[in-house]
Amino acid sequence: MIPGSFEYFAPTALDEALSLLQEHGDDAKVLAGGHSLIPTMKLRLAEPAVIIDIGRIGGLKGISESDGKLVIGALTTHHELESSDLVQQKVPLLAQTAAEIGDVQVRNKGTIGGSLAHADPAADWPAAILALDADLQIAGPNGERSVKATDFFQGLYETDLGDDEILTAIHVSIPDANTKGTYLKLHQVASGFALTGVAVVLTKSGDTCQSVAVGITGVSDAPYRASAVESELTGAALDAENIAAAAERSVDGIDALEDIHASQAYRQNLAKVYTRRAIESAAS
Ligand SMILES: Cc1cc2nc3c(=O)[nH]c(=O)nc-3n(C[C@H](O)[C@H](O)[C@H](O)COP(=O)(O)OP(=O)(O)OC[C@H]3O[C@@H](n4cnc5c(N)ncnc54)[C@H](O)[C@@H]3O)c2cc1C
Structure with a gap:
């Protein structure tokens, strides 16, 4: 139940995190809420030599409305989505899904981006994100790109994310009244x-x-x-x-x-x- 040793970085900017990912390649893992990665490390199913904690990168947090869409930062927690007035008014399905995840502790620490990137076959977010036909925003060494939820999930714990990329946000179109x-x-x-x-x-x-x-x-x-x-x-x-x-x-x-x-x-x-x-x- 004790993880292997690792080097720890806590960048405060996205560019810095991406450079660290490039520098350390396969040896590095991004840390968000830690509620999937840390249990895996404790079981030694993952033994990354380098942890890049993205929790201090301000631009990856929060929920806003822009051009008929909800823009959800990857570091937004399940609890923030569950309790947001904006989410409850505009896309209540997201709040409803968040409320179904784990327990209070998991919802307070776990993030939507971490859940989507982890791609556990029994995770809740993917069902809602697929049904809402969301777009996932990804940053990497060659800039930013957007991928449809339907193209993102590729298999057991497998997604379209490259080892040197970070999921930054999820864009969800706000449905009409019908x-x-x-x-x-x-x-x-x-x-x-x-x-x-x-x-x-x-x-x-x-x-x-x-x-x-x-x-x-x-x-x-x-x-x-x-x-x-x-x-x-x-x-x-x-x-x-x-x-x-x-x-x-x-x-x-x-x-x-x-x-x-x-x-x-x-x-x-x-x-x-x-x-x-x-x-x-x-x-x-
Ligand atoms: C007791 C318990 C019960 C749970 N119950 C449920 C449940 O009922 N339903 C459910 O859906 N989930 C459940 N979970 C999982 C929980 O929702 C996790 O929080 C979530 O799966 C991972 O989010 P995280 O922020 O903790 O990610 P982390 O654990 O920090 O990271 C998970 C993985 O994603 C990668 N990653 C994280 N963020 C990014 C990013 N922005 N870009 C690229 N890669 C990234 C990491 O490198 C790592 O490989 C449970 C977890 C626990 C411990």
Whole structure:
């Protein structure tokens, strides 16, 4: 339970952090809230020789509104998102998702950027970020770039982030008044992580589904958009039968995980049940 020894840097500017990452390459790890990295280091699953603590870089924190979007700094904690009036008014799905993460201590220290960069297959944020079709802002040695959430998650603990890059912010378009979001999750009882978590963003036109986006976490080695559900429901009446039929397609083409917490068949069933419930909730 004691991590290996490491050299510690606490830069106060993004450029400085990026230079340190370049200098130390694979030996270095960025530290944000530490609630995934430090447990991994204590178990010696990670033994970085260099820790670059980005917690003192002011520009990576906070939530603001700009050009119809919420701009969320990567170092914004789960608690800040859960309790922000701006988030609750403009994109309540984000506050709802934050409230489902771990316990008070985890939410006070853990950051949205750390969670997305870590890409735990049972993490909550990826479902909401996928359903909201967010853009992730990344800084690296060649400047800044933006990547769609759908292109960011690439596998088990794997993302589009390079070793020499830092996730700086998340941009989320503010939905219109006809659009509702919901996040529903079955907690793994010991850790609180998602056995299945489903985020739905649904736009109605009368009783018809104008558009729907479904992000699912906990079911596969990487979070995903349930595109078969989305295409089945788009343009259809939002009645119980159509919603149930669409939800049945939530694991189409997906290789569901099997581990000590849940069998493959159980996870597949959970995905369908939670997708149906989340769509019903967003449509109601
Ligand atoms: C007891 C417990 C319960 C938990 N329960 C849940 C839960 O129910 N749901 C859930 O989703 N999560 C849960 N978590 C995880 C928690 O949300 C973490 O805070 C989160 O996954 C990581 O965020 P962090 O800021 O702590 O990142 P860190 O631990 O500091 O970093 C995690 C990884 O991301 C990298 N990284 C961090 N920030 C950046 C960045 N800006 N750019 C590039 N790379 C970066 C680090 O190098 C590291 O590899 C739990 C954790 C604990 C300890």
